[in-house]
Amino acid sequence: MGRCIYGGLYNPQNPNEGLVTPEGFRKDVIGTLRPLNIPLVRYPGGNFVATYYWEDGVGPKDVRPAKFDPSWECVETNHFGTDEFMAWCKLVGCEPYLCLNFGTGTLDEALDGSNIATPATTLITPTCVDPMAIQNRIQLILWGKVGPTDWDHHVLRRCLRPTGTDDIAPSPRPPLVDLHSIHYYTADKGHYENATAPLAAERFIEVTSGLIDLSLYENGIVDARKRPGIAFDEWNVWDPMRAIGSLGGEENALWAMHWQ
Numbered sequence: 353m354g355r356c357i358y359g360g361l362y363n364p365q366n367p368n369e370g371l372v373t374p375e376g377f378r379k380d381v382i383g384t385l386r387p388l389n390i391p392l393v394r395y396p397g398g399n400f401v402a403t404y405y406w407e408d409g410v411g412p413k414d415v416r417p418a419k420f421d422p423s424w425e426c427v428e429t430n431h432f433g434t435d436e437f438m439a440w441c442k443l444v445g446c447e448p449y450l451c452l453n454f455g456t457g458t459l460d461e462a463l464d465g466s467n468i469a470t471p472a473t474t475l476i477t478p479t480c481v482d483p484m485a486i487q488n489r490i491q492l493i494l495w496g497k498v499g500p501t502d503w504d505h506h507v508l509r510r511c512l513r514p515t516g517t518d519d520i521a522p523s524p525r526p527p528l529v530d531l532h533s534i535h536y537y538t539a540d541k542g543h544y545e546n547a548t549a550p551l552a553a554e555r556f557i558e559v560t561s562g563l564i565d566l567s568l569y570e571n572g573i574v575d576a577r578k579r580p581g582i583a584f585d586e587w588n589v590w591d592p593m594r595a596i597g598s599l600g601g602e603e604n605a606l607w608a609m610h611w612q
Contacts (some may be wrong), residue, residue, distance in 0.1 A: 534560050
């Protein structure tokens with residue numbers, strides 16, 4: 353997960369023990385994020401989750417397996433894992449937003465992972481519904497289980513509503529998701545392209561909203577309560593001119609603030 357986690361949020365090797373918590377989390381990052389009242393933080397997400405097994409990130413660190421991450425071609429130590437993420441969310445005061453592995457993982461493994469954030473252990477309130485995300489950037493067809501046209505209904509019914517009962521509304525075309533996730537990055541070399549990126553992001557939201565409405569219309573869904581919302585849960589600015597050394601953390605700070 354690179355410096356976003358190791359060195360960014362988690363730095364147990366810091367020689368100054370006063371700068372990190374007993375768990376190894378950076379106190380300055382926690383102190384900055386807590387006043388923001390961030391509702392959700394997603395983990396792990398992206399291409400990384402396609403080969404991430406949540407079981408590798410629990411328990412004593414000395415027995416956790418180090419694995420090669422094919423997405424980023426590096427070794428993941430799993431020293432920061434599921435346990436650490438849940439503990440970090442508690443310190444920051446946010447709800448964990450878990451992204452499930454449907455690349456190399458199985459449905460049963462994903463369901464087991466969803467149990468670590470059931471209402472009995474959530475950080476906000478026992479009545480809230482834990483957000484779960486089906487891994488992006490991969491297509492799943494449960495061959496032999498269901499046909500390719502209804503895989504999404506089968507998976508989302510079991511993963512997003514793991515209550516043990518079929519509580520989906522009795523409709524021939526019920527809503528499949530609560531939120532439709534969209535991601536947007538800018539990495540243009542030109543100043544004006546990056547400066548106007550938030551406007552492009554707003555347009556992206558409008559287009560996605562229109563596509564959701566089109567899908568509802570084509571499927572004969574007229575109940576507004578069944579309309580999925582939009583989760584803009586991945587965005588950033590990547591400057592093609594890479595900063596080095598101690599400047600790495602600040603290279604995109606101004607652009608990122610522009611999005612706010």
